[in-house]
Amino acid sequence: MMSRENWLHELPAHVREAIVARMTTVEIPAGQTLRRTGDRAVGMYQVESGYVRLLGLNPDGRQVLILLYRPGNCFGETPVIARRPFNHTTVALTDVRLRMLAERDFWELYGEFREIPDALCRKFANNTSRQFVMREMRSTFRLRQLISVCFASLADHCGKPFADGSVLVELPLVQGDFADFLEVTRQAVQREIGALKAAGQISQRRGHWLLHNVEGLRVDGLAFGAA
Structure with missing residues (x-):
């Protein structure tokens, strides 16, 4: 349900500081929706405190839990990079404090620091590996x-x-x-x-x-x- 993923923490200090300097803080009360399926990507987020649900949509219209984001986790990078709307909905499970990096700032920093695409590549590779592990577990456990x-x-x-x-x-x-x-x-x-x-x-x-x-x-x- 959770991971310790925190690709920002893996970056060299000067790159991480450049990103944090451009981030703004958002506070979301428990139960409030942050982004909905189909919303335009406006930037990426990092959970500073609290927990966020990532929800998918069943064919019957019911929202179902896909995973939970915990402090340190980042999300929203994929729709920004893919230049597509959000495929899922994110809702505050508890009161949440987030840091947001706007899309324009994301791309400027992405182009300036090679370490950012490298770190994101590792994140996406690790996410894919976890999906395979989970699929194997569901079929054998x-x-x-x-x-x-x-x-x-x-x-x-x-x-x-x-x-x-x-x-x-x-x-x-x-x-x-x-x-x-x-x-x-x-x-x-x-x-x-x-x-x-x-x-x-x-x-x-x-x-x-x-x-x-x-x-x-x-x-x-x-x-x-x-x-």
């Missing part, structure tokens, strides 16, 4: 393993650890989000999450997920994709 991988990954990326070893994931994610992401029915996810609850692996607290045994979830998922 059982559903409970996939759900365990999701929970272990959430713990690694945004979990709040407690002294007893449990980890709280303070994101308003529901079972339907896991079903959409894994491309399975909600009933199937409900059954497997129920089994994980019965085994004492997870529970819910005020609408958030409490993971009681992250290492157990990692083992259940064969540690595949948890990093």
